[in-house]
Amino acid sequence: xxxxxxxxxxxxxxxxxxxxxxxxxxxxxxxxxxxxxxxxxxxxxxxxxxxxxxxxxxxxxxxxxxxxxxxxxxxxxxxxxxxxxxxxxxxxxxxxxxxxxxxxxxxxxxxxxxxxxxxxxxxxxxxxxxxxxxxxxxxxxxxxxxxxxxxxxxxxxxxxxxxxxxxxxxxxxxxxxxxxxxxxxxxxxxxxxxxxxxxxxxxxxxxxxxxxxxxxxxxxxxxxxxxxxxxxxxxxxxxxxxxxxxxxxxxxxxxxxxxxxxxxxxxxxxxxxxxxxxxxxxxxxxxxxxxxxxxxxxxxxxxxxxxxxxxxxxxxxxxxxxxxxxxxxxxxxxxxxxxxxxxxxxxx
Amino acid sequence: xxxxxxxxxxxxxxxxxxxxxxxxxxxxxxxxxxxxxxxxxxxxxxxxxxxxxxxxxxxxxxxxxxxxxxxxxxxxxxxxxxxxxxxxxxxxxxxxxxxxxxxxxxxxxxxxxxxxxxxxxxxxxxxxxxxxxxxxxxxxxxxxxxxxxxxxxxxxxxxxxxxxxxxxxxxxxxxxxxxxxxxxxxxxxxxxxxxxxxxxxxxxxxxxxxxxxxxxxxxxxxxxxxxxxxxxxxxxxxxxxxxxxxxxxxxxxxxxxxxxxxxxxxxxxxxxxxxxxxxxxxxxxxxxxxxxxxxxxxxxxxxxxxxxxxxxxxxxxxxxxxxxxxxxxxxxxxxxxxxxxxxxxxxxxxxxxxxxxxxxxxxxxxxxxxxxxxxx
Numbered sequence: 001x002x003x004x005x006x007x008x009x010x011x012x013x014x015x016x017x018x019x020x021x022x023x024x025x026x027x028x029x030x031x032x033x034x035x036x037x038x039x040x041x042x043x044x045x046x047x048x049x050x051x052x053x054x055x056x057x058x059x060x061x062x063x064x065x066x067x068x069x070x071x072x073x074x075x076x077x078x079x080x081x082x083x084x085x086x087x088x089x090x091x092x093x094x095x096x097x098x099x100x101x102x103x104x105x106x107x108x109x110x111x112x113x114x115x116x117x118x119x120x121x122x123x124x125x126x127x128x129x130x131x132x133x134x135x136x137x138x139x140x141x142x143x144x145x146x147x148x149x150x151x152x153x154x155x156x157x158x159x160x161x162x163x164x165x166x167x168x169x170x171x172x173x174x175x176x177x178x179x180x181x182x183x184x185x186x187x188x189x190x191x192x193x194x195x196x197x198x199x200x201x202x203x204x205x206x207x208x209x210x211x212x213x214x215x216x217x218x219x220x221x222x223x224x225x226x227x228x229x230x231x232x233x234x235x236x237x238x239x240x241x242x243x244x245x246x247x248x249x250x251x252x253x254x255x256x257x258x259x260x261x262x263x264x265x266x267x268x269x270x271x272x273x274x275x276x277x278x279x280x281x282x283x284x285x286x287x288x289x290x291x292x293x294x295x296x297x298x299x300x301x302x303x304x305x306x307x308x309x310x311x312x313x314x315x316x317x318x319x320x321x322x323x324x325x326x327x328x329x330x331x332x333x334x335x336x337x338x339x340x341x342x343x344x345x346x347x348x
Numbered sequence: 349x350x351x352x353x354x355x356x357x358x359x360x361x362x363x364x365x366x367x368x369x370x371x372x373x374x375x376x377x378x379x380x381x382x383x384x385x386x387x388x389x390x391x392x393x394x395x396x397x398x399x400x401x402x403x404x405x406x407x408x409x410x411x412x413x414x415x416x417x418x419x420x421x422x423x424x425x426x427x428x429x430x431x432x433x434x435x436x437x438x439x440x441x442x443x444x445x446x447x448x449x450x451x452x453x454x455x456x457x458x459x460x461x462x463x464x465x466x467x468x469x470x471x472x473x474x475x476x477x478x479x480x481x482x483x484x485x486x487x488x489x490x491x492x493x494x495x496x497x498x499x500x501x502x503x504x505x506x507x508x509x510x511x512x513x514x515x516x517x518x519x520x521x522x523x524x525x526x527x528x529x530x531x532x533x534x535x536x537x538x539x540x541x542x543x544x545x546x547x548x549x550x551x552x553x554x555x556x557x558x559x560x561x562x563x564x565x566x567x568x569x570x571x572x573x574x575x576x577x578x579x580x581x582x583x584x585x586x587x588x589x590x591x592x593x594x595x596x597x598x599x600x601x602x603x604x605x606x607x608x609x610x611x612x613x614x615x616x617x618x619x620x621x622x623x624x625x626x627x628x629x630x631x632x633x634x635x636x637x638x639x640x641x642x643x644x645x646x647x648x649x650x651x652x653x654x655x656x657x658x659x660x661x662x663x664x665x666x667x668x669x670x671x672x673x674x675x676x677x678x679x680x681x682x683x684x685x686x687x688x689x690x691x692x693x694x695x696x697x698x699x700x701x702x703x704x705x706x707x708x709x710x711x712x713x714x715x716x717x718x719x720x721x722x723x724x
Contacts (some may be wrong), residue, residue, distance in 0.1 A: 070564035177652045207418035207591065212635035212648035219645075234564065237594075241637035241646070264639070278569035279639050280594030283720075284617040286640075287598055294573060295566045298534040 024058035024094075025228050026082070026115070026196050031055045031091035033074075033081050037303075049303050051077040053252035054091075056329075061195065062222065064229040066243030066260075068236060068275075072299055073249040075232045079200045082230065083117050084108055095196075113143065116189040120201035122181030126173045132184045133159075133169030139191045158187040163217060179210035183217065190221070198230045203238060215242060236279050240264055248272045251302060251310040254329055258337035266335050268344040271311050309340070317343045378450065379406035380585035381430065381469075381553045386444035388425050388434055390656075397656040399425045399439070401609040404685075407553065407585040414588045414600035414617070416632075418653055422609040423589045427555045430587075431469055432461040449552050467497040470546040472575075474558035476538035480530035486541045487511065487526030490548055497549045513544040516581070517574045536567035540574055547578045554584040560595060572599060593636060597621060605629050608654055608664035611685055615693035622721065625688045625695040625703045627671040633721045634710045644715025663698070671699055671706050 032055075034048035052074040059065045067075045080086045082093055084100060093100045095111055103111065119125040126135050136155045140146060146154065156166040162183040173181055182202065189197055202218070203211040219242065221227060233239050239246060240260060247257040248271065256269040267273050274293040281290065295314045300306055308326050312318035321342055329340040388400035400422040407413045415423040428434050430446055432453065446453040448468055453461070465471075473479045481489055490513055491506035501509075507526075514522035517540040530538055539559060546554055556575060560568040572595065579586045588599055596603060596617065603620040605613040605628065613626035624630040631649035651668045654660055660667050666678040677698050685696040697703070711721055 070566065179652055207653070208593070208632055209418060209635045209649035210652060212637075212646040213650075215637070216646055216648055235637075236565070237637040237639045240639055241643065274566060276639070278565045280568075280572070280592065280598040281640060282593040282597045282621065282633075282636055282638070283640070284597045284600075284621050292569060294569050298536060298567070299564075 023060050025061045026059040027094040029056050029092040032089045033077050034089040050252050057247050059228050061228050062226045063244045064231050066239035066246040067232045068239050069249035074252040075249050079198045079232050113192040114194050115196045116194040117198040118185050118189045118202050121205050122185045128173050131170050136188045162187045182214050196228045200232045251305050256339045262337045266346045268346050269339040269341045270315050380409045381407040382447045384445045387442045389442040390439045394657050398609050403611050405604045407587050409585050410583045411601050412586040414596040414603045417606035421606040423606050467549040469553040470551040471555040472542050472546045472559045474561050476535050485527050490545050493545050493548045517544045539571050547582050550582050551584050555587045557589045608659050612696045625700045626697045627669045628665050641720050647713045
């Protein structure tokens with residue numbers, strides 16, 4: 001198949017409704033994903049686990065949005081909901097301005113050509129019994145894109161795009177290192193010429209020298225193909241290096257969102273500030289120089305999060321109001337960062 | 349909520365005077381832990397492999413030495429060898445000496461090693477949850493470690509001491525929480541308990557194997573503080589095994605860089621980060637995304653680490669090396685770990701004298717503020 005096939009089906013002209021992103025290809029509005037655990041004894045459902053609770057963001061073509069946060073903050077569930085691999089409880093997901101909400105499985109199949117996903121663990125996300133060439137070819141076959149020879153040619157083209165060799169197509173996953181398998185995962189995601197890649201911790205399982213290879217590969221592919229990335233990671237240094245915009249999540253909600261430099265230089269939410277201060281800097285000269293904000297306590301239980309602001313139980317600024325009123329995600333300081341904190345202020 | 353860079357951990361009940369002395373007087377002449385020419389081999393169906401190949405390093409009292417390198421470089425196996433925990437029968441120590449406070453550990457019987465583990469040398473593992481026994485309370489497990497090495501200690505006294513230890517690693521409400529089972533504790537809290545257990549018998553050597561890798565960044569900051577306090581209070585020589593160069597920069601005094609089972613560079617932490625003298629160390633620095641400075645482009649090390657069955661001849665790093673530039677000596681001859689500019693630092697590179705020019709080349713390619721990888 002040709003690598004230049006245009007987006008098909010449900011793709012229409014871009015309708016820009018949000019001023020902050022000029023050309024949003026993917027918009028998520030008030031997304032919520034709640035999981036209901038049912039008590040076996042009473043058959044009554046307990047209170048839901050709100051894994052994602054009112055998350056909104058937009059992603060522009062050719063840009064990278066970073067979604068950061070610690071384990072359990074809902075960043076991966078957000079990714080799965082965008083892919084409709086879990087069904088959202090509420091909210092809208094607009095791809096090229098069209099709401100995916102009411103789509104059937106068949107309609108989704110067309111849309112999924114435009115949004116593809118790369119997973120964290122390449123060993124787990126490739127079938128160990130399939131040659132990697134067959135894994136890469138599978139999406140092409142599902143979508144009936146070309147005959148045997150065309151598929152084979154496209155697989156080789158994809159392997160070469162991700163820096164591998166045609167001979168690798170006939171090998172099995174166990175014959176590769178983690179970095180090579182992640183390249184295969186990226187090749188498979190690129191097979192259908194998507195416009196958006198959802199990358200869920202794509203480099204977290206890799207050693208630092210291999211991580212740098214995959215990061216530069218992703219950057220090169222983005223420049224070449226104009227891809228938009230939703231980049232999910234817990235690693236703030238990696239996110240700073242690859243993202244244009246950043247959203248910080250805590251217990252299912254976005255607590256701060258803005259341009260990359262705004263977040264890293266002028267963070268105004270206490271959680272963002274503590275996260276940034278906690279990252280060990282690879283620079284021994286700075287040791288002891290930076291003020292480290294050490295948060296006390298652990299993440300609260302997501303089934304019964306604190307009232308009002310979810311972060312208040314670990315926040316040094318918390319007052320009565322934080323327990324009563326959940327803070328809106330708005331730009332309080334006029335510096336471009338939207339922060340969900342009643343007492344947002346930048347650190348001096 | 350602590351907003352200072354001071355640790356939020358209350359200082360322990362009995363800060364060791366020994367530890368403070370040794371810290372104040374700098375490094376004493378005899379290291380607490382000395383590993384000389386350690387070789388660990390494994391028998392596999394495809395032949396014998398060397399997971400650790402002639403590794404030497406010293407750790408002095410009160411000092412933190414970081415053992416860094418990527419997966420499979422032999423850093424964890426070197427640490428397990430110190431504790432006599434190389435997985436048998438496939439693996440064994442094929443050569444070398446390990447001395448701790450003057451005692452030779454290689455070749456000791458299992459019974460003697462059991463006396464040493466948890467008292468003279470102790471270890472904190474990566475996975476806090478799986479390192480604790482699920483069917484005993486946290487307090488019982490710490491008390492058990494105390495009583496295993498001190499037969500005169502009563503149950504009552506051991507239990508009280510366990511609570512004291514939990515207080516010293518910052519477990520809130522320790523007297524009550526000591527009666528909890530591990531599954532009732534979060535990962536960060538479990539790691540505190542393991543640190544408490546590791547320092548319970550005032551070890552002379554504390555080994556921490558990726559102690560924060562499984563933890564979130566805010567919890568990681570807490571645990572690193574606890575570990576630092578534990579080191580200061582016991583005065584133990586600390587061997588920190590990690591792949592996280594940020595953790596190295598914050599915690600270590602000296603660094604040992606390993607690749608394919610061998611030591612390729614050893615130096616002070618400042619030298620490693622700002623004047624690396626081995627191309628592999630430099631490659632790691634150039635691969636690092638930074639939080640505080642702009643790097644236009646990462647310069648990754650090409651290829652991937654060798655499989656232990658197929659370690660390249662000569663210098664094991666030569667197929668990935670930017671500095672080699674086709675020179676044959678790198679393939680023909682394994683470089684020895686030689687002194688750099690007659691200092692205590694050492695590098696195993698035939699062309700280590702070309703490294704300062706090489707650092708400048710990479711800094712240029714990265715488009716970085718050159719002080720990221722060079723000495724200002």
